[in-house]
Amino acid sequence: MLLTKDQILEALKSVKHPETRKNIIETQMVESLEISEGKVSFMLKFQKAKDPFSASMKKTAQAALKKLDPDLDVQINVFTPPVLNFKLADPLAKIKNIIAIASGKGGVGKSTVAVNLAVALAKSGAKVGLVDADVYGPSIPKMFGVEDQRPGMKKEGDKDIIIPLEKYGVKIISIGFFVKPEDALVWRGPMATSALKQLINQSEWGELDYLLIDLPPGTGDIHLTIVQETAVTGAVIVSTPQEVALADVVKGIAMFKGDKINVPVLGLIENMAWFTPEELPDNKYYIFGKEGVKKLAGEMKVDFLGQIPLVQSVCEDGDSGRPSVMDEKNPAGKAFEQLAKKLVVAIEARNKNQEPTERVEITT
Numbered sequence: 001m002l003l004t005k006d007q008i009l010e011a012l013k014s015v016k017h018p019e020t021r022k023n024i025i026e027t028q029m030v031e032s033l034e035i036s037e038g039k040v041s042f043m044l045k046f047q048k049a050k051d052p053f054s055a056s057m058k059k060t061a062q063a064a065l066k067k068l069d070p071d072l073d074v075q076i077n078v079f080t081p082p083v084l085n086f087k088l089a090d091p092l093a094k095i096k097n098i099i100a101i102a103s104g105k106g107g108v109g110k111s112t113v114a115v116n117l118a119v120a121l122a123k124s125g126a127k128v129g130l131v132d133a134d135v136y137g138p139s140i141p142k143m144f145g146v147e148d149q150r151p152g153m154k155k156e157g158d159k160d161i162i163i164p165l166e167k168y169g170v171k172i173i174s175i176g177f178f179v180k181p182e183d184a185l186v187w188r189g190p191m192a193t194s195a196l197k198q199l200i201n202q203s204e205w206g207e208l209d210y211l212l213i214d215l216p217p218g219t220g221d222i223h224l225t226i227v228q229e230t231a232v233t234g235a236v237i238v239s240t241p242q243e244v245a246l247a248d249v250v251k252g253i254a255m256f257k258g259d260k261i262n263v264p265v266l267g268l269i270e271n272m273a274w275f276t277p278e279e280l281p282d283n284k285y286y287i288f289g290k291e292g293v294k295k296l297a298g299e300m301k302v303d304f305l306g307q308i309p310l311v312q313s314v315c316e317d318g319d320s321g322r323p324s325v326m327d328e329k330n331p332a333g334k335a336f337e338q339l340a341k342k343l344v345v346a347i348e349a350r351n352k353n354q355e356p357t358e359r360v361e362i363t364t
Helices: 005-012 054-066 110-123 189-201 221-229 243-257 292-300 312-320 331-353
Strands: 030-036 039-045 073-079 095-103 128-132 152-156 159-163 165-167 170-174 208-214 234-239 265-275 304-310
Touching: 005 030, 005 054, 039 054, 054 073, 095 110, 095 221, 095 243, 095 331, 110 128, 110 170, 110 208, 110 234, 110 265, 110 312, 110 331, 170 189, 189 221, 234 243, 234 292, 234 331, 243 265, 243 292, 265 292, 265 331, 292 304, 304 331
Parallel strands: 039 073, 095 208, 095 234, 128 170, 128 208, 234 265, 265 304
Antiparallel strands: 030 039, 152 159, 165 170
């Protein structure tokens, strides 16, 4: 089957770069197009070296052409500019503390805790940044009410520098700013970690007292990437009180304390510790069990940082883009403020009593 040039170009218009959201024909990324009986070949030209989307876009282009003819022989050569010797200053050099916010399993409110901690620290006068490292399920943009906004960009040498968005005094970066909310990221581990490295290392953070990193649930490639790319000061693990969640907390503690990673665990946080109706702020209903995380902290000899009540408005605040800690009358907001104070004490104690963390080198 001999396809026409117009058919080929029309099919390739469906292939878009995730950052620019423009198709590869519009941006003139397709060069040296050759068409023969049963075969199509061309060069897919990228503007920057080591573009993290090059492999995925090549596959997408191949799939788009295969729709025209399943037997079509598609040959795509990828071109990326050479890496120049120009070297950026370490973008993390002026960050005093990097704090990983982790959880053993999903659904325990880890991102909610990360957002409210970041805002609480900023309210106290600290310079704060927040990285949404949950590449497959970014929620930070919505929780800040900035899901329709995009970070700024500037050139520095041959590099594109990302200027984080800022709201409530917190500098924010997330993969969610570069993809549509309804799009599913079907990436293998190396693609996800490559994108995350770019977000962290090509962002203009400036001077920060705290950079919080909201990790995905569990233990995996993203966690290893973070401890390899950044010198994590310490980790905080969030859980709900029930036993099914606590079992995964033990794994999280073991990961950070393991010989290969050796990142200090600053403490545990018990989220949804009890249910408190807003109209009855003095009532506590332990619907997920009582003080399970606090007991586990004692057993594991890890500091217990505090408890956050389950209040309906916390969910509503997250959906509306106004963190609960902004409401001084909200019992959960007050708890987040106290939690932030305890976290600062834990960080100061860690820095006083332990050597600075170094980036982890994992060879196996």
